[in-house]
Amino acid sequence: MNSKPQVICLMGPTASGKTALAIELAQQFPCDIISVDSALIYKEMDIGTAKPDAQELQLAPHALIDILDPKESYSAADFRKDAIELIEKSHAKGRIPVLVGGTMMYFKALIEGLSPLPAADEEIRLQIAKEAEKLGWEVLHGHLSEIDPTSAARIHPNDPQRLSRALEVYRISGKSLTELTATKSEPLPYEFLQFAIVPEDRKILHQRIAERFQLMLDQGFVDEVRALMARGDLNLDMPSMRCVGYRQCWQYLEGEFDEQQMFDKGVAATRQLAKRQITWLRSWPDLTWLNTGDKKNLYQIVKSIN
The missing domain is CATH 1.10.20.140 (Histone, subunit A)
Structure with missing residues (x-):
């Protein structure tokens, strides 16, 4: 049996069901959920990022959500530092840290370490x-x-x-x-249990993406972006406004295309993001694959926990 403290990593493309599975796990085990998502870090960006709602957060609080203003930036190094601190706190309480998200660069920075590159000049x-x-x-x-x-x-x-x-x-x-x-940080003293949740049929993922984008529009996504534009201190070159959906909605509000084109472009951009995420995962070592919607997913994770 591995004596290292365990960290569960639940990865997957957008709209694959990561959040729902993480909340299900938190109902069964003493877990602390840590978000691994470069969009969920931003305040005032709730609908377009598919941020867990108040009810979901009550069931299972998520760390590293709503920590920055959209005009600020957050690097993989920032994430690594914050995540390690949260993991240590979770272990100190005798709980299991569960890292959930689709920002693969953050997972890579945490697990493999970062190179000692100089800051920008x-x-x-x-x-x-x-x-x-x-x-x-x-x-x-x-x-x-x-x-x-x-x-x-x-x-x-x-x-x-x-x-x-x-x-x-x-x-x-x-x-x-x-x-x-070629130089990496020292390896972390944890056992990483790594899972990826993806629908077996790519068409199902595409359908889920389109349905979720429509739900966002129904929930007031356009008004959310309109309010961000009205602030006057944001632009499309900022990392926050490069999040999928936000750029397309911003351009729609500026009159670059109509609502249907905005929907089509937003869905297409989200599908491209999902494709990149799956490409990352295919080359990922030590990964256990889960199928979206499979009732055995929770069991697969639970049986790995010491």
Whole structure:
């Protein structure tokens, strides 16, 4: 028997039934639910993020929900720090931490650790942007090929954000991105029980996504986005407004397309998100797969707990 304290990770694409299963688990065991979702962290964004409602939160409180204003940003490193603190508190109370969500980068940062990359330097970023304007990104990509051929092979010359970051890291630290990312944090002293819940038939997931988006509209999603726009301090380049559905609804309110197009584009963006999440999960090690709606899912998780 593994003597390490256990942490349950319940992953899955959007609309796969993660929240309902987590709440069901919390009814049976002394669990503390920790949200692993880069959209649920934001206040004033309840409907479009499918945030658990008051009744669900009463049944099973979720940590890391409603912790930031939409104008703020939150990194994978921020999540890792907060999650470890919450896991430790849960274990200290003799309870089981249950991490639930679909932000795979957060799960990866927690379980595999993070590389010691330097913080952003606005002055160096501005310098790189000026060089790109003068010389072109192709030339800067050539510079990256000289200092970090591995990153250059992975980063397309037409991807200025990642290309700029790779150059910035080298100029700040004197080490390549490849060299630094080879170093990870010390492994955490937990046994991670990792589960992924996904419908066996992709059509079912697509149907659930469309139905949920329509439900959001019925619940007042457009008014929620209208209120966010009215604040005057948010824009579509912010991480909060890049959440699926919000961008499409914002563009609809600005008159870029009609309501039906907004619905179609919102559903399409959500389906693309789900596809990316499933792609991540397919390459995930040590994963137990669960089928959405299967009554044995709870048993599958419970039998793994020491």
